[in-house]
Amino acid sequence: ISVNVNCQYVVPKDGTPLSGLIQDHVISGVRLSLRGVFFDSHRRVETDSMTGGFREGYQQLVYQGLSNKRGDIELLPPAILKPARLWSGKQVLSTIILNTIPTGKYPINLTGTAKISSKVL
Numbered sequence: 823i824s825v826n827v828n829c830q831y832v833v834p835k836d837g838t839p840l841s842g843l844i845q846d847h848v849i850s851g852v853r854l855s856l857r858g859v860f861f862d863s864h865r866r867v868e869t870d871s872m873t874g875g876f877r878e879g880y881q882q883l884v885y886q887g888l889s890n891k892r893g894d895i896e897l898l899p900p901a902i903l904k905p906a907r908l909w910s911g912k913q914v915l916s917t918i919i920l921n922t923i924p925t926g927k928y929p930i931n932l933t934g935t936a937k938i939s940s941k942v943l
Contacts, residue, residue, distance in 0.1 A: 852938065854914060855911050855912050860908040860909065860911075861879045861883065861909050861910075862879055862906060862907065863907065880897075880900075880913070881897070883914045884917045887914075887918040888921050891921060896917070898917050898920075
């Protein structure tokens with residue numbers, strides 16, 4: 823089955839594919855959700871040199887992802903409390919997703935497993 827990606831995301835101006843932009847977003851999502859990536863409330867905690875590049879903290883990343891949201895932003899409790907309060911990269915993504923659900927609607931629910939080979943990264 824082919825999804826013909828080059829025809830899925832095109833620039834309205836000239837019809838050229840946005841595959842580079844899509845690839846950047848996918849890579850960012852993968853790096854953000856890797857095991858061992860943690861953030862304090864204001865900056866990234868260095869735990870793995872392979873995921874370098876993130877410098878913002880949990881609250882800053884959530885704010886950037888929800889910059890056009892009106893009203894309060896609901897934050898998740900930290901994954902680790904001691905010796906420091908730390909949030910995982912997956913919690914950053916979860917917070918953004920949970921805050922985009924319209925009031926009165928059911929939240930997203932997914933149960934699944936996936937493995938990404940270290941050769942890919």
